[in-house]
Amino acid sequence: MMVSQWNSRARRISAATLLCLGITACQPAGMPANDTAAAPAALAQTVEDAPPPGNDQVEGNIEEAPKSIIRPDIGPSPSPTPPAKPxxxxxxxxxxxxxxxxxxxxxxxxxxxxxxxxxxxxxxxxxxxxxxxxxxxxxxxxxxxxxxxxxxxxxxxxxxxxxxxxxxxxxxxxxxxxxxxxxxxxxxxxxxxxxxxxxxxxxxxxxxxxxxxxxxxx
Structure with missing residues (x-):
């Protein structure tokens, strides 16, 4: 699942880069090139800043239930029977x-x-x-x-x-x-x-x- 998510991110970065290059090619003369050049880098940085999927990010946003620290196989010790007296x-x-x-x-x-x-x-x-x-x-x-x-x-x-x-x-x-x-x-x-x-x-x-x-x- 992690590989699939990172492949999807790479595709989005590639598409954004091609889109910006097309905009730059169609840009009229005189427009500063630094603004259009910075767009792909900013978009790529935004995608790169997204945190990688962790163990708590699973399909359907289902979180693992906390485990109990009480062992069910261990019960309370029985009280000793007092000795009989006359x-x-x-x-x-x-x-x-x-x-x-x-x-x-x-x-x-x-x-x-x-x-x-x-x-x-x-x-x-x-x-x-x-x-x-x-x-x-x-x-x-x-x-x-x-x-x-x-x-x-x-x-x-x-x-x-x-x-x-x-x-x-x-x-x-x-x-x-x-x-x-x-x-x-x-x-x-x-x-x-x-x-x-x-x-x-x-x-x-x-x-x-x-x-x-x-x-x-x-």
Whole structure:
């Protein structure tokens, strides 16, 4: 295409030169020859000054579309999945009762829906009591509370061989059972009547010797 354009320019220059020579031949005597001689040169210079066709001058004046710098074959890196962690929760029980309150049952249901539970890891249940009765009675109460939580999990389809029940009675309180003046502390006793549950990971040993919460003196 470039060769064709330059050939066309050469033909136009030749035609202009011949035209000017013919005008010069027909010019009357006395007319300055410099004006007619300069015409072909000026015309040729005008044609020569035209810029040569570049890569952006194509037929039909169609410009090449800019290319995107984004590579379609490279997508964003996927976010890494966070590692699973053991699940721990505490369920409160009423005084002299072995059935959790509605809030405690709701927490059990949340634990059953947790993906960690479906991994098949060990489940440890610790039962606790306040100090309102004898050591033997409190130990029995703590066991019954832990077994009530275990039975609920079994009812929901959790395998029995995954569950370990440990009764601790009043030995590991998390709040004082009495005030410093010796009077009863109902709020502290309510916190101590509890069941603690830990759902471990499949490759983790069962932490049967250490409940989740820290013991506080009575």
């Amino acid at each position: 699940v721990e929760l505490t369920i409160a029980f009423p005084a002299k009762g072995y059935v959790a309150d509605p809030a405690g049952m709701a927490r059990l249901d949340e634990m059953l829906a947790d993906p960690v539970l479906r991994l098949g890891g060990p489940i440890t249940i610790w039962g606790h009591s306040d100090s309102s009765g004898s050591d033997a009675a409190n130990l029995l109460s703590s066991r019954r509370r832990a077994e009530a939580a275990r039975d609920y999990l079994l009812k929901k389809g959790v395998a029995a061989d995954r569950i370990t029940v440990i009764a601790l009675g009043e030995a590991r309180p998390v709040a004082p059972n009495r005030h410093l003046d010796g009077s009863d502390d109902p709020e502290g006793r309510a916190r101590n009547r509890r069941v603690e549950i830990r759902v471990g990971l499949p490759d983790a040993a069962s932490p049967a010797d250490q409940p989740p919460e820290t013991t506080q003196p009575r």
